[in-house]
Amino acid sequence: MIQLDGVSLNYKNDVTLLDNVDLHIPQGGFCWLTGPSGVGKSTLLRLLHLEKKSNTGLVTILDTPTNHARRSTICRLKQRIGIVYQDFRLIPNLTVFDNIALPLRLQNADETTVQRWTARILDWIGLEHKQYTYPKTLSGGEQQRVAIARAVIHRPDLLLADEPTNALDDYQVKRLMDLFYDLNDLGCTIIMATHNDALIRQFPATRLKLENGQLWVNNAV
Numbered sequence: 001m002i003q004l005d006g007v008s009l010n011y012k013n014d015v016t017l018l019d020n021v022d023l024h025i026p027q028g029g030f031c032w033l034t035g036p037s038g039v040g041k042s043t044l045l046r047l048l049h050l051e052k053k054s055n056t057g058l059v060t061i062l063d064t065p066t067n068h069a070r071r072s073t074i075c076r077l078k079q080r081i082g083i084v085y086q087d088f089r090l091i092p093n094l095t096v097f098d099n100i101a102l103p104l105r106l107q108n109a110d111e112t113t114v115q116r117w118t119a120r121i122l123d124w125i126g127l128e129h130k131q132y133t134y135p136k137t138l139s140g141g142e143q144q145r146v147a148i149a150r151a152v153i154h155r156p157d158l159l160l161a162d163e164p165t166n167a168l169d170d171y172q173v174k175r176l177m178d179l180f181y182d183l184n185d186l187g188c189t190i191i192m193a194t195h196n197d198a199l200i201r202q203f204p205a206t207r208l209k210l211e212n213g214q215l216w217v218n219n220a221v
């Protein structure tokens, strides 16, 4: 379960992005996060990923109150979260294989598991032939597929995705949504920021709309 109670958030001397926001998402929920450009969607995802602290209010992630949590608790929680950044944030001096394998290695998975799971997901994203290359040699769409693979390889309990379809073609978008639905069926909570209304219409789910510091929740009919 994800819960925000009276959460406010702003960058120094800047407008309030979240103004006393309450939110409850049950485990296994699937939500679209929408709102005009610059309204704070990426920042909200960073808050849920425990990279950014709120100014006030309580933040509960995967049933764990985080405000006064120890650093070790936060580290363990973060290992249960997958995130696809809008700008991918692949690690430039790691190969495609090592970028994707990173979450498993951070969990100290044994190397046989690392090799097997990474090979499987490389096959799924169609980039086995590029596994020994570095991110800067990839196209935007290829980088996005690597970022998606890295976000899901450790089967997270919470998946945060910031416009993960931007650089993908229609075929890849359909496969991505199938993957996200499969993960969601396994109990993963998914929050996906998008500007793509057609995608939302095609795949109805709860819609969180962020505007003027308020988060409006619309359940899919």
Ligand SMILES: Nc1ncnc2c1ncn2[C@@H]1O[C@H](COP(=O)(O)OP(=O)(O)OP(=O)(O)O)[C@@H](O)[C@H]1O
Pocket (backbone or CB within 6 Å): 011, 012, 014, 017, 035, 036, 037, 038, 039, 040, 041, 042, 043, 044, 086
């Ligand atoms: N590190 C930062 N320091 C100061 N201000 C920031 C920082 N990161 C983002 N902002 C500001 O916070 C506001 C919200 O940015 P954010 O990226 O969260 O919006 P967004 O809704 O995701 O936008 P978009 O849809 O265009 O991706 C913007 O005005 C942005 O300039």
